[in-house]
Amino acid sequence: MSCVLLLIEAHSVSGQNQAVDSDPAEATVPFALPKSGPFTPSDIEIKNDQSITDWFRSAHADAAARAFSHWDGEEEINAVCATCHSGEGFRDFHGLDGTTAGSVEGPINTGGVVDCGTCHNAGLSEIKEVAFPSGLLHPVQGVEASCMTCHQGRTAGLTVSKAIGELDIDTPNPELRFINPHYATAAATWLGGYGGSGYHYDDKDYSGRFFHARPVSSCVSCHEPHTLEVAFEPCLTCHQANSPEEIRITRQSYDGSGDTNKGIRADIQANAATLMEMVKAYADDVADAPMIYDGTRYPYFFADANGDGVIDESEGRPAAYTSWTPRSLRAAYNWKLVTADPGNYAHNPPYMLELLYDSMEDLSVPLGTDMQALGVLR
Ligand code: HEC
Ligand code: HEC
Ligand code: HEC
Ligand code: HEC
Numbered sequence: 330m331s332c333v334l335l336l337i338e339a340h341s342v343s344g345q346n347q348a349v350d351s352d353p354a355e356a357t358v359p360f361a362l363p364k365s366g367p368f369t370p371s372d373i374e375i376k377n378d379q380s381i382t383d384w385f386r387s388a389h390a391d392a393a394a395r396a397f398s399h400w401d402g403e404e405e406i407n408a409v410c411a412t413c414h415s416g417e418g419f420r421d422f423h424g425l426d427g428t429t430a431g432s433v434e435g436p437i438n439t440g441g442v443v444d445c446g447t448c449h450n451a452g453l454s455e456i457k458e459v460a461f462p463s464g465l466l467h468p469v470q471g472v473e474a475s476c477m478t479c480h481q482g483r484t485a486g487l488t489v490s491k492a493i494g495e496l497d498i499d500t501p502n503p504e505l506r507f508i509n510p511h512y513a514t515a516a517a518t519w520l521g522g523y524g525g526s527g528y529h530y531d532d533k534d535y536s537g538r539f540f541h542a543r544p545v546s547s548c549v550s551c552h553e554p555h556t557l558e559v560a561f562e563p564c565l566t567c568h569q570a571n572s573p574e575e576i577r578i579t580r581q582s583y584d585g586s587g588d589t590n591k592g593i594r595a596d597i598q599a600n601a602a603t604l605m606e607m608v609k610a611y612a613d614d615v616a617d618a619p620m621i622y623d624g625t626r627y628p629y630f631f632a633d634a635n636g637d638g639v640i641d642e643s644e645g646r647p648a649a650y651t652s653w654t655p656r657s658l659r660a661a662y663n664w665k666l667v668t669a670d671p672g673n674y675a676h677n678p679p680y681m682l683e684l685l686y687d688s689m690e691d692l693s694v695p696l697g698t699d700m701q702a703l704g705v706l707r
C-alpha cells in the first residue's frame with residue numbers, strides 16, 4: 330500500500346521536473362528521481378498514517394494481550410465471548426456482516442483484535458440501542474454503540490439477586506459461586522444505577538448516569554479513540570489538579586480520613602480496601618470459613634479452611650471459595666465491580682461510593698461494626 334503511494338508521488342515529482350527542464354530523455358524514464366532534492370520518502374504523507382500508528386500502539390491492537398490471545402489454543406472463539414474479543418465477532422453480533430443482529434452465529438476466527446472496521450462501519454449508525462446485562466436498552470449514537478457494547482461487563486445486580494434468591498442471608502451455601510462482573514466495565518460504571526450493573530440494596534436510591542459536564546459527556550470526548558488515552562489539559566478548564574487522579578470537587582471526606590485535598594479516587598480506593606477487609610472478617614467470624622483473595626487468578630476468591638494464610642488445594646489446584654452466603658456474595662460482587670474499572674473515579678464517583686457504603690453497612694450488621702465510628706460516608 331505505502332509502496333504504491335510512493336511510486337505515484339515519485340512520478341508526479343519527476344513530472345514537474347520535466348516541465349522545468351524540458352529534457353525529452355528524462356521524460357521517457359518512468360519514476361526517475363529528480364536530479365536535485367528534496368526527495369525524502371518519509372516526508373510523504375500516507376493517508377490515515379497517524380490513526381494507524383496510534384491505534385497500533387493501543388491496547389485495542391495488542392494481539393498478544395490475554396483479552397485476544399486467550400483462545401489461541403482453540404480453533405475458534407466461543408460465540409458468547411466473540412462479540413467483545415474480536416472485530417469479526419462484534420460485526421457478527423450487530424449484524425454488520427449481513428447475519429442476524431443480536432447473536433453471534435460464528436464460527437469466529439481466533440487472532441482478531443478491535444480492528445478499524447469495528448468502529449469505522451457504516452452500519453454502526455443504524456444501531457439505535459445497546460442491551461445491557463440488566464436488561465436495559467440504552468439509546469446510543471454513532472461510535473458509542475461500539476464502546477457501550479464491549480465495555481458493559483457481563484453481569485448485573487440482577488444476576489446476583491437471582492443467585493441468592495430467598496436463601497438464608499448468613500448461611501454458607503456451596504451452590505453459590507463468585508459472580509465476576511468481568512473487566513474494563515467503564516460503560517457499566519458510567520450508567521450508574523440506571524444501568525443496573527451493581528447489586529442494589531433494598532430501600533436505597535442510586536445515582537444514575539454520570540452526566541458530568543457537556544464537553545466530557547461521551548467516551549470519545551475524553552478518550553482519544555485510537556490511542557485510547559485521556560488528555561489532561563481539557564480537564565483544567567474546570568478542575569484544579571496535577572493529574573486526573575488528584576481531581577476533587579466534593580468538600581466531604583468519604584473515607585473517614587478527613588482529608589479533602591486528595592483526589593476523589595483516593596476515597597474510593599480507601600473505601601474499597603475497607604470493604605475488602607470487612608468481607609474477609611465476615612468470612613472468618615460469621616461464615617466461619619476464611620477466604621484469600623488473589624487478583625491474579627480466576628475466580629479470585631479461594632478457600633483457606635484452617636486460616637493459615639495459604640490457599641487450600643483441591644486435586645492439585647487452588648480451591649475456589651465455596652462458603653459464600655448471600656450477604657458476602659453481594660458485597661464481594663460490588664467490590665469487584667467497583668475495582669474492575671480503573672477509571673471509576675472519572676466515570677461515576679457517586680455510584681461507586683454508594684455501592685461501597687451500602688455493602689459495608691450490610692456487613693456491619695452481623696459483624697457488629699459501628700458505621701459511625703468507621704467514619705465512612707455515602
Ligand atoms: C461484553 C463484552 C465481553 C464479553 C461478552 C466477554 N468479554 Fe472478556 N473482556 C472484555 C473486555 C472489554 C476485556 C478487557 C479488559 C482489559 O484487559 O482491560 C476483557 C478481558 C478478558 C480477559 C483478560 C482478563 C485479564 O485479566 O487480562 C479474558 C481471559 C476474558 N475477557 C475472557 C472472556 C471469556 C472466556 C468470555 C466468554 C465466556 C468473555 N471474555 C466474554 C469484554 C467481554
Ligand atoms: C475504538 C474505535 C476505533 C477504532 C478501532 C479505530 N477508529 Fe478511527 N476513529 C474513531 C473515532 C470515534 C473517530 C472520530 C474522531 C473524532 O471525531 O474526533 C475516528 C477518526 C478516524 C480518522 C479521522 C482522523 C482523526 O483522527 O480524527 C481516521 C483517518 C481514522 N479514524 C482511521 C482509522 C484506522 C485506519 C483505524 C484502524 C487502524 C481506526 N481508525 C480504528 C474510532 C476508531
Ligand atoms: C469489540 C470490542 C471493543 C470495542 C468496540 C471497544 N473496546 Fe475498548 N477494549 C476492548 C478490549 C478487549 C480491551 C482490552 C485490550 C487489551 O487488554 O489489550 C479494551 C481496552 C480499552 C481501554 C484500555 C486501554 C489500556 O491502555 O489498557 C480503553 C480506554 C478502551 N478500550 C476504550 C474504548 C472506547 C472509548 C471505545 C469506543 C470508541 C472502545 N474501547 C471500543 C474491547 C473493545
Ligand atoms: C470524564 C472523562 C471520561 C469519560 C467521559 C470516559 N472516561 Fe474512561 N477513563 C477516564 C479516565 C481519567 C480514566 C483513568 C485514566 C486512564 O486509564 O487513562 C479512564 C479509564 C478508562 C478505562 C480503563 C483504562 C485502563 O487503564 O485499563 C476504560 C476501559 C475506559 N476508561 C473506557 C471508557 C468508556 C467505554 C467510556 C464511555 C462509556 C469512558 N471511558 C468514558 C476518563 C473518562
Ligand code: HEC
Pocket residue numbers: 540541542543544545551559560561563564565566567568573576577578579593674675678
Ligand atoms: C466543563 C467543565 C468540566 C470539564 C472540562 C471536566 N469536568 Fe470533571 N467535573 C465537572 C463538574 C461540574 C463535576 C461535578 C459533577 C457532578 O457531581 O455531577 C465534575 C466532577 C468530576 C470528578 C468527581 C470529583 C468529585 O469530587 O466527586 C472527577 C474525578 C472529574 N470531574 C474528572 C474529570 C476529568 C478527568 C476531566 C478531563 C478528562 C474532567 N473532569 C473535565 C466539570 C468538568
